[in-house]
Amino acid sequence: MDHFALRNGVLHVEDVPLPAIAEAVGTPVYVYSRATLVRHAQVFREGLSGLDDPHIAFAVKSNPNLAVLRVLAKEGFGADVVSGGELTRALAAGMKPDDVVFSGVGKTHAELVQGIEVGIGQFNIESEEEGHELSLIAQRRGVRVACALRVNPDVDARTHEKISTGKRENKFGVPLDRAASIYATLAEQPGLEMRGVAVHIGSQLGDLDPLETAFTKLGALIAELRANGQTVTHADLGGGLGVPYKKGETYPTPAEYGAMVARVTRDWGVRLSFEPGRVIAGNAGVLLTRVIRSKRSGNGPPFVIVDAAMNDLARPAMYGAWHDFDAVEPTGERMTAHIVGPICETGDTFAMDREIDALSAGDLAVFRTAGAYGATMASSYNSRGYVAEVLVDGDRFAVVADRIMPHSIMDAERVPEWL
């Protein structure tokens, strides 16, 4: 069921008409559907039903809102975190420490300490150097911490270069050809319990083949490690499943993904972990915005200037990403336009020469597929403050992140007395 649908000509999220949210909270505002989050979580879990007790850790970076995390905690999801801040959020939202995996190429000393102190389930170590540091910290506390070694399989994920993570030249993980020797070295560290391997080759993948190639390489590594006498009881297959951003696009389903994983990992004899982000949250949210005004420039299409900008939704400016853009109350008329925000950068452009619903000043519209890597990547550039977030549940909704106004940001700044 589509929880983002027109009813009587007005776009609703579940049973709530979007104009009601704009009225109550203002724009721009992210709006998430609880029912969609739950459905995506269930579809993902069902996709893995051919596996024995998979561990699912939501990639908090994709949407760290506490209410969103709480929805997923209630679905039994753990968390994949990449910073102390994300770890704090995951626990605050009710995720169990034991279900948390700590990934990240640059965990600081303080973050390693924090992870040990709260008793997270697994550290995904990204370098030999990190492993040594973690072991020393654990030893000083008289504990041993469960770890997996993140491997860089040198596979082209065939996605945007800025979100590809599994090529040799990317900063992530240890090179596959050195993984067995690094694993052996780390397994001797008194503070570490080396129990497995991890891989994550990139995000927004449209094709299962690169994943299958990476997992196959990981399987060979597991066999090699065991032949060397190492213990391997866990494997973390990361996230990365892509989602449609344009109407009509198709992407591999969680069921297809799960079937491939079941086939490739059949003989591994490990507990598998997964770190889905976008596939859970992406299509569970929209960015609701209002048209400020339109302006003509030269002979080309008009600029439709909306009150959302690249500081609220960075993906188009950062990756040239496409987000479908629809009127909240479409009239059936269409127009061709450039969609831009108010920020003083040409990069603050959501779309050029796009055929869209006809819109005029004051009309509401949404950028779709904005539930992942949306609010979480917001900034306050141009002193615009931070965008608000709302969660819908049936016919009710709640503000789950206040709009942070520019004056609140200013409150954290000081002019020194000597100025």
Ligand SMILES: Cc1ncc(COP(=O)(O)O)c(C=O)c1O
């Ligand atoms: C280590 C790790 N796990 C999981 C994810 C989540 O990826 P996605 O949102 O593509 O599922 C990412 C981001 O790409 C990541 O870097």
Ligand SMILES: N[C@@H](CCCC[NH3+])C(=O)O
């Ligand atoms: N921020 C990226 C995804 C990054 C994934 C991080 N591992 C995006 O919007 O597509």
